[in-house]
Each structure stands twice: as C-alpha cells, then as structure tokens.
Amino acid sequence: MSDSKSTLTSAVYDLLRKAIIEQALKPGMRLPEDTVGEQFGVSRTIVRQALVRLENEGLVVTRRNRGAFVAEPSKEEAQQIFEVRRILEMEVIRILCDRIPQSGYDQLRAHVQKEQGVLGRDGPVSIRLAGEFHILLAELTGNEVLARYVAEVVLRCSLIMSLYARSHSSDCAVDEHSQIIDAIEAGEAERAIGIMTHHLGAVQGRAELAAQPDSIRAILSHYGRELVQ
Amino acid sequence: MSDSKSTLTSAVYDLLRKAIIEQALKPGMRLPEDTVGEQFGVSRTIVRQALVRLENEGLVVTRRNRGAFVAEPSKEEAQQIFEVRRILEMEVIRILCDRIPQSGYDQLRAHVQKEQGVLGRDGPVSIRLAGEFHILLAELTGNEVLARYVAEVVLRCSLIMSLYARSHSSDCAVDEHSQIIDAIEAGEAERAIGIMTHHLGAVQGRAELAAQPDSIRAILSHYGRELVQ
C-alpha cells in the first residue's frame, strides 16, 4: 500500500489511520495541520500530504480554509459503504473457494486465534483485528486491486461502527470467522457466502439499530453543522 | 469527485488525469514537478498534491527521489483491474434492474448518441466517452461509493488499453451499450449481465491479444528497469 513512498508522509499517514480506526481520533474531531505536525515533529507539508491520502480513502473530510476532520459518514453513506463491502466480500469468497494458496488456511486460523486471544476485552485492538481478518481474506485472493478496495471499505466500516454502534462486542463475529474458513475449506461457496452475508448483516444491523451517535461531541458537532450551513 | 475543493490542486489533478486518459501523457512518461508546475503556472506544492491523488488512484506511480511517472500496469495488474471491474459492473447492472431513476434511460441514450456522433474517429474523445458510459451507469445506482470505485477502475482500464491495445475501435462497443440499456429497461437482469460480461470480455480480449506494449519507450523502460534492479 505505502509502496516505496516518502518515509515521513507514509509514517504520518499510517499513524493517523491507525488512530482513527482505533477510535483514538473520533469522528468529527479536528485535525489541524499545525497540531498534528508538532505532535509528530514534522512540518505541515508532510501532514497535508498524509491528509490528502486519508481524504481520498474517505477517512477524513476537508472543508476549504477550515481544515481536516475525521469523517462522520451519514447513514446514507454508511449504507452505501456496507453495500459495496458486501459486493466485494461475496466475490472474495467465490474466488477463494476457487483458488486459495496453500498457506491460506494456516494464516486465517492463526489470525482467528489472535482474535480469540483478545476476545473478552472490547478495546481498539479487537476492532482492528476483526477488520484485518477480512482484509486478510481479500489478500489471499492474490488480487491486490481487489484487496485494496476491500481494505478501504473495511476501514471505513470500522469508522462507521465507532459512530453508530453502541458496543463493538464481536464475540459472535470471531465464531463466524471460523465458520467462514471451514466453509471455504469444504468448498461450499454458497454456504460461505451465506455466512459472510449474515456476518456483515449482523455488523450492519448493530450499526443501524444504535442509530444515535454515542458521543456527545458528535451530536453537538452534527447540530452545529446544520446550524452553520 | 473533486468535492467542494475548487482549489488549484484539483484543477491540476483534473487536467493531468484527462491528459493521461486521453493518452496525451503516455504510460511511462515522466512527470517532473517543475515542468508540470511551469506548464500550469503553479508551484511544485500544488503539482505534488495532485500527483499524490493520482498515485492513490493508480494512474501514476512515484519512485523515491526519482519522481512521478504515468503508470504502466503490468499484465498481471491489468488482469486484476479487469476482474474487479467485472465484479463491480455486474453488480451495477443488478442494482439498476432493481431500481433506476426516471431520467436514467434518457441520460443513457443521450450519452450513446454522443458516442455515435464521434463514432468514425478513433480519437481520444471516443475513448473518454466509452469510459464515461460505464461511469454514468454506476452513478445511476445512486451509490456514490460504488460509482467512485467504478470510475477508478474504468479510468485505469483506459490506461491499460492505451498500453496494450493496438486499436481502440469501439464500433461494436457503442452498439453493445445500447443493448445493455435495452436489457435493463426490459428488466432482464441476466441478459444485461451477459451482454456486459461479453462487452468487458471483448475489451479485455483486445488488450490481451495485443500483448506487446505498442510504444517503443514503454519497451525500453521495461528492459531498462530489469537491468538496473
């Protein structure tokens, strides 16, 4: 992903992205170029380039002369992202049932074990790991373009969950991850797709049920935006 | 796409992207920040930001301390992009058969007419229009995220065609565009998907048959790279 790109820009980009996904930086939060730059000991030039990349991926939005903010996807946008995610991941399953590298199952099962290791806790790590399982699935297809898009929508889904979901409890999710692996290994594409659809539907459902943003600042900033514009 | 960013960066980005798609800037060509900046009368700061965006979309690659180049997708990468395009566009058809705005057919037919208007000529305009038909289809789904990804892969396919295809003659393509519209209007999802698959297959086939890059400079740069690294 970061190719052989400029070290500093990619470093800032990686850190900001991780902070957003792990909810250290919450949706709606401002990201002043000066502040971020001082924090990391780099100039605004670097931060700005990282922000451009983050905006392209939908994790950050910028308003002219106002600066960058962690994205707060609307419910419509969230719906669209989930739809695209479902489209892509269904096809990932189909491809994997057709062709999967030898080490694939080992990698997947190892990842699930990592997930089970942090199962009780409801922290940022489990959020990140849950997403990374799906990204790993996509990478195993060998199609890097597909994997990149899957990674993008999975990350944005993590952001959406942090906005709309009350709890990230992914207890059932981990179990479903195992079921997906089993179904792929059995070559039962349709069953695997069914589990994945159900899995994503559950994730999406948890987001939609808790329709209210759970942070006061998100609510306020939302109302504030309506007043302003 | 460019959001509310009426900035210089977006202007340079748009111009460069158009130039790449229309093959004014050919794959492998260098894009020195100075030169581009002088050409458009802006500083390197602006150009660099535009290049960052173009790289994120896969139209440009940059090598550290070496600068930016118009992307030269390998055949493997081209294959992957076509695969993702097929996945996305099939789903676009399915969605449109399910729901399509009233004005949809008018917009589509108007676009096909524009394509037929430039049918004889084999110039950059027809290349752009052919791609824009598919982007328009995606936009009609109402799913902006989906539309954005479709636009991205379509653009990259245009780049691939300019690398690997001997001729861009899209005579049959225009006709197939009409057939796709008809099938959608008739509500025959599977037939529409069949036509689209065949359509994309033909495009992909034209690219693969002419497996040799048709520009000497592309060949040389490829050999050059092998020697250096």
Next chain:
DNA sequence: TTTCCGTCAATCGTATACAATTTTGTTGCA
C-alpha cells in the same frame, strides 16, 4: 436584551528556499 458589525486570532492555501539524493557529463587511466 437582541442583533449587527468590526476587529482579531487561528488556520489554511500557496509559494519559495534549502538540503539531500539521484542522474548526468567529463576526465583520466588501463
């Protein structure tokens, strides 16, 4: 008290400057 307007601080948009790195050209030598 409320509303309007002006000033001000904060922050961005852009250009430029300097350092670091790569590429190129040239010279000397085998």
Next chain:
DNA sequence: TGCAACAAAATTGTATACGATTGACGGAAA
C-alpha cells in the same frame, strides 16, 4: 575503446514564510 571515479546539474524531500480566508468575540445601536 572501455571503464571507473569524480564533479556538476537536475530533481526531489522537507521546512518555512506570507498572504488570504474563516470563525469567534465583543461592543454599539435598535
């Protein structure tokens, strides 16, 4: 002639500077 080493030019990576825009605060008028 061919190769190696060194010097010069070109180009990128990063930081800083300055003008421009925005939003906030506060005072004055209705």
